[in-house]
Amino acid sequence: MYPETQEKIAEMLEGSVFPGATYTFIDKDETETHLIGSAAILPEWEALREGMLYDVASLTKVIVTTTLLLQLHEEREIDFEDPVRAYLSAFPSTAVTIRHLLTHTSDLKGYIKNRDTLSGEELAAALIALEPGENLGEKVVYTDTGLILAGFIIEKLTGKSVEENFEQRIKQPLAMMGSTYKPIDAMRCVPTQNHPTRGVIRGVVHDPKALVLDRHCGSAGLFAPMQDLIRFSQMLLHFGEWEGQRILWKESVQALLQDWGGVLSQPRSLGWNLFQDKEDFVLWHTGYTGTFMILDPNRQKAFLLLSNRVHLEDRRPEWIAVRDELIAIYLKEANAEKEE
Numbered sequence: 001m002y003p004e005t006q007e008k009i010a011e012m013l014e015g016s017v018f019p020g021a022t023y024t025f026i027d028k029d030e031t032e033t034h035l036i037g038s039a040a041i042l043p044e045w046e047a048l049r050e051g052m053l054y055d056v057a058s059l060t061k062v063i064v065t066t067t068l069l070l071q072l073h074e075e076r077e078i079d080f081e082d083p084v085r086a087y088l089s090a091f092p093s094t095a096v097t098i099r100h101l102l103t104h105t106s107d108l109k110g111y112i113k114n115r116d117t118l119s120g121e122e123l124a125a126a127l128i129a130l131e132p133g134e135n136l137g138e139k140v141v142y143t144d145t146g147l148i149l150a151g152f153i154i155e156k157l158t159g160k161s162v163e164e165n166f167e168q169r170i171k172q173p174l175a176m177m178g179s180t181y182k183p184i185d186a187m188r189c190v191p192t193q194n195h196p197t198r199g200v201i202r203g204v205v206h207d208p209k210a211l212v213l214d215r216h217c218g219s220a221g222l223f224a225p226m227q228d229l230i231r232f233s234q235m236l237l238h239f240g241e242w243e244g245q246r247i248l249w250k251e252s253v254q255a256l257l258q259d260w261g262g263v264l265s266q267p268r269s270l271g272w273n274l275f276q277d278k279e280d281f282v283l284w285h286t287g288y289t290g291t292f293m294i295l296d297p298n299r300q301k302a303f304l305l306l307s308n309r310v311h312l313e314d315r316r317p318e319w320i321a322v323r324d325e326l327i328a329i330y331l332k333e334a335n336a337e338k339e340e
Contacts, residue, residue, distance in 0.1 A: 001025040001032050005303070005330040013037045017280060017315075017322050018290055020048040020190075021307035022226045026233060030301045033226060033264070040191050042187070042312055043202050053178060053189045053223040054306040055206050057287030061147040064103065064166045065218035065230055068154050070252045071169055077157050080270065090128045095136060098153065101146035103261035107133040108145045111308045116208060123212050124152065140266040144209060151218020163215035164315040166222070173245040176228035181205075181214075181221050189223060192314040193287050205308065206289055219259040220288075229304050233293065236283070237300045239305025253297055257281045275331065284327075290319065294327065296334070302332050 002025055009023060013036055020037025056063070072078045078087075079101040085091045100106040107318040112118070112126045127145070127148055135141075151162045158165055163181045171179055181250035183189050186203025194200050205211050207220035231242060236256075240248035257280065260269035267273060277296070286292040286318065290309030295302045305326075309319050 001027060002303075002330060002333045004033070004333055005326065008326045008329050009036060009305075012322055012326065015322075016311040017319060018307040019311055021290075021305055022048070022052070022054070023303070023305040024226055024280075026230065026231055026237065026300070026302035026304075031230060033230075033265060038221060039308075040311065042194055044189075048190070051178065051188075051225050051227065053180075053183055054291060054308065055189070055192055055289050056143070056224050056229070056291050056306065057220050057289040059229075059285055059287045059291050060210075060222040062219045062271045062285045062293070063220055063224075063229075064162060064170065065150050065154065066146050067170055067248065068162070068165050068292060069098070069102070069150060070156065070248055070270070072157060074249055074252060084149060084153070087156050088128050088149065090125070090162050091149075092129060092131050096132050098150065099260055099270070100137060101150050101272040102277050104140050104142050104146055105137050105261050105263060105268070106146050107135040107139060108143065109133055109300060110143055110145050116166065116291070118212065120212050120214060120216065124216065128152065137144065138263065140261055140263050140268055147219040148209065151176065151216065154218065155169050161215045162218050163221075169230075170247060173247060174228075174231050174242060176224065176231055179222060179224040179228045181223070183223050190308045191288060191311050193310040193314060200311075211234075226304065226306055229293065229306070233302045234293055236295050237297050237302060239297060256283060257297065261312070265333060277331070277335070286323070292323065292327070294330065301333075301334055
């Protein structure tokens with residue numbers, strides 16, 4: 001499938017954009033997965049193996065937090081227009097809604113003094129105390145903060161951590177048995193950055209806020225093998241149900257394929273980003289460590305890529321440029337197939 005897309009991935013490997021990657025194409029009933037390159041360079045070279053876990057970084061936002069909030073909406077526990085303060089009483093604004101958090105239109109000022117010295121409780125309190133700026137609802141500014149606060153709302157409503165909710169409401173029903181916030185065997189995990197103080201990070205979350213917030217983080221923290229992400233993706237491609245397990249209502253997935261942000265030329269769904277594909281939207285999201293998912297439920301097509309592009313160097317501008325080239329090539333090929 002998608003020879004030009006695969007050629008670009010091989011070119012990225014050759015150019016040391018990442019040491020290795022696992023990627024999957026889904027086209028209706030057909031699934032094709034490839035492994036390319038290596039798992040690790042430091043402390044020594046290591047082959048990439050099938051079933052290895054990746055730190056999926058911000059894919060946690062859509063796999064875990066967004067899905068849980070959609071479930072709570074179905075259960076009439078929340079409305080997306082509810083003010084955040086209705087659930088987090090210490091939150092200073094009455095104007096910011098759950099929808100603002102999920103569409104990155106809350107304009108929360110994210111600076112926290114001495115952030116890296118705070119405990120989990122102190123960091124949570126500091127995040128809840130953040131105030132919105134003057135562009136509330138008018139500008140899309142991507143940030144972790146909104147989905148972290150969304151995770152706190154989930155915990156407030158359920159009395160369980162984000163991690164526990166994921167285990168019970170998503171992981172177990174979908175049999176995503178390799179996915180976890182706490183990998184038991186670090187050697188099954190693909191390593192990320194060679195950090196100046198942490199050394200080569202392996203089996204422990206890369207994201208600094210998620211490291212502190214631990215199982216209470218709604219923005220990052222999930223480790224998963226490709227096979228589990230395929231199962232999650234198939235659930236959305238089949239409008240909420242996979243192998244007899246209904247995770248979301250059909251109407252909830254249909255609602256994701258709409259612009260909820262209301263900012264001209266910057267369409268955002270709940271949690272997910274959106275590509276405009278003629279009259280339809282396509283869901284997509286990225287993760288800092290070198291991951292992304294593109295899902296087109298209307299045509300049951302998907303492109304999933306997991307890499308550890310931050311191992312060993314974090315060359316983010318270069319990554320974004322070539323990643324966007326890759327995505328453009330895939331979308332062109334996918335659309336060409338559609339038109340044939």
